[in-house]
Amino acid sequence: MQIGVSLGLSVSSTSALSRILAIYASGAKGLMMPDFGDFSKLFQNSAGTTPVTAVDDFVGRALDISGNGLNLFRATSSARPQLKYDDGVYNLTCDGIDDGLGIAASAGVFAAASAAFALVKTDGLIGETICFSYAGEYFGSFGGGNSSAAASNLCGSNSYYAVNGVVVPGGGTTTRAQLAAAIPVGQWCVVEARNLNMSAWASLTFGYFSALYPKPPKLGASPIVISETTEDNATLIRRYLAQKAGITL
């Protein structure tokens, strides 16, 4: 199955990936998770010795394809997310108890001005959720009716969210309710967070954060964290992820 997926990439998708990787090659910080349909980049164990071979396998290691070596892993056996296939998109699904994947690095691996792009799908929120976190900091937090910030105070004043390329109201103080209102339930969508100050982030975790945020969304395609970039590059990344879910932007 994974071979078919890899070979099934369209020329334009392959070209877009090459162009995105070129941004990293030119010095951009951050990471790019593999397309979760590319099983050659996924492993069941954190040591990376047992490859993922099928949907429903648990994922203990996902290789960073950016060239920056920020591979994601989870050693704890029970806390690995599961590879799923949903509505045409391979994705990581967490159980909402303890699952997650993360990197262990040091401060400086992310830029002071970073942008994050992720293809996500929520099947209906149980309270709130958080997409990415580090030591109590976070971004991509959303939940109906909550007026708290959708990202922690590491966000710069010129930061903002966009969903499928449409800017979410609120700018640098977008609330969780505003972000939740912009994210369609039951549909894949590209969520981006721009101008994040991640200079202090020494790691990054996707998945379980705390009991107040019980069920992270499904994470599909190739989530990206990259030094804040040009609008042309942002459009390239956004469309690359959207194409994975058949979304036309």
Next chain:
Amino acid sequence: MNESIRTIFFSAAAAEAVREISSVLDKDALSGLFVTPLEATAAPGPISHYVSSGPLPDWYISLLTAPEDFYDASKAAYEAEGRAFQYTLAQIGVLLSQCEMHDGTAFEETPHAWLAQRGLQLGVGLL
């Protein structure tokens, strides 16, 4: 390594010891277990239990239901590290008696549903 999906919780009183022993049994795969807090649905607030859910090694699952085997394996693991194992078989029996385990198959929803059946919900002890 063969694995099976389980949802397992221990009482808060037992969880710390089981967490520590498990991390010696396998410092990678079994480190970080039982860190997600639970509270009673009817009386939220105090953390009553800690839970893990997902694939676990079959040998470990078997140990949790066999105090003597758990004791022997744990003692051997500690001694392999040059450490004394400070629990008696009776104490291990008490620890494991505070464990409840669910054979989850419908992975995504079963842990929460089962916990709800047990009168428990995710707690906020880590906040």
